[in-house]
Amino acid sequence: MELDPSTLDEGKIYNFMMSTILPRPIAWISTIDAQGRPNLAPYAYFMGVCCVPMTVLFCPVVPPRPKRKKDTLCNIEAVPEFVVNVASASCIDAVNLSAAPLPAGESEFDLTGTTPVASSRVRPPRVKEAAVAYECRVRDVIEISAAPGGGWIVLGTVLMAHVDDALLDPDTCHVDLHGLRPVGRLGGGSFTNAAADTFTLTRYRTLADLATRK
Template structure:
């Protein structure tokens, strides 16, 4: 079956994308508004972009009517900095709770009981309970569409990264997957613990590597 997006309504497109683009890592984004009030919200449109400079992106979508922009987007337009806290199984209940539609200015840190700690390079705090956090300065905000079903791409340059000492191999900078237990978003209300069902494959990096499989 071939689907033509121009013939589908927003809900159908959302359901199709969310049940096929998966698992999606969750960026637990902390920001502050112009008055310094904190916000904490999860985003499952999230990915690394490149290493030099270290860059990440996340995508806030248009919220339900009557709001036009999510608080996170409004905050980074006023204070162009944010922290991506990696969502893990240890914090997943708080991550889910922080998606609740609080009025602007009310803090999800208070709602979830998570602990804000000062960042070293940016004004928004990071989540103390998160094992990994990226402090970012906004590089660009790209508007795809401000209409219902639309959204924005927020690109951030990473100025500093934080990681639990117990999870990091200092020789390679690999982070222990089973210690981190990152959570991914699936379709509907389903999530997955990314450390619970893994396997390893050998990457073929050269033509000589390919010759070994014959």
Template sequence: MHYDAIDNKHGLPTDPFKAIVAPRPIGWVSSMAKTGIPNLAPYSFFNAIAEQPHYVVIGSGGMKDSLTNIEAMSEFVINLATYDLREPMNMSSARVAPDVDEFKLAGLTPEPSRFVKPPRVKESPAALECRLFQIIPLPDDHGDAHQYAIIGRVVGVYIDDRFIQDGRVDTAAMRPIARMGYSEYATVEAAWRMRRPD
């Protein structure tokens, strides 16, 4: 099949876009409201986009609590979602009122961050502490923005020492999970190397 992505008339029961751009890392975002209430939510539109300095991007469909908090406080944390944390991660995606603490809802421990105010997930083996760089509205064909790109600069990195082997982070040992299409996920359990031809 080959179809016009603007009209998006693919003829399938569900849009196949996210099943093609896969697997996608999960941005498990912890943020904090002005009132001090922590928020935790997974985002399937997330990735690292630059190094030296390090930048990440989150795609938010609508003005969700995380985006509201990030806009107000200019800080957030990306926690690594792993296979062992899949159920709490999923629980933290529940649509609840802004004053609900998803850490408590998911049975997770908020651990103080070192460089930003929002806590990280203590149970997660890695976390990126970020300061907001820019929020970019992503307009539709009519010029209305209901989606946003949140770009953050990484100012602090936490790694559980158990996953550092011979000077390298053993990513596969942490078993990070990624989002596929529909309600499918993938788990990284093996790694292989291939060097550039230069």
């Protein structure tokens, strides 16, 4: 079967994308508004971009009417900094609760019982309960569409990263997957613990490597 996006409504496109582009890592984004009030919200359109400079992106979509932009995006336009707190199984209930539609200016930190901690390089706080956090300065905001079903790409340059000492190999900077237990978003209301079912593949990095495969 072929699906032509131009013939589908927003809901069907959303369902198809959400149930095939998976698992999606969850960025738990903390920002502040022009008055310094914090906001905390999860985003499953999230990915690393490159290492030099260390860059990440996330994508806030157009919210339901009557709002035109999510509070996170409005805050970033006022204070162009944010923190990506990695969503782990240990705090997934708080991550889920922080998606509730609070009025602008009300704190999801208070709602979820999570602890704001002062960041080192940016003004928004990070989440103490998150084992990994990336402090970011906005590099660019690209509007794809401001119509219903549309959204923006927010690119951030990482200025500082935080990680639980117990999870980090200081020689390689590898983070222990089973200690971190990152959560991924699936279709509908389903999620997955990325550390629960893993396997290893050999990477073929040279032509010589290809010659040795069986």
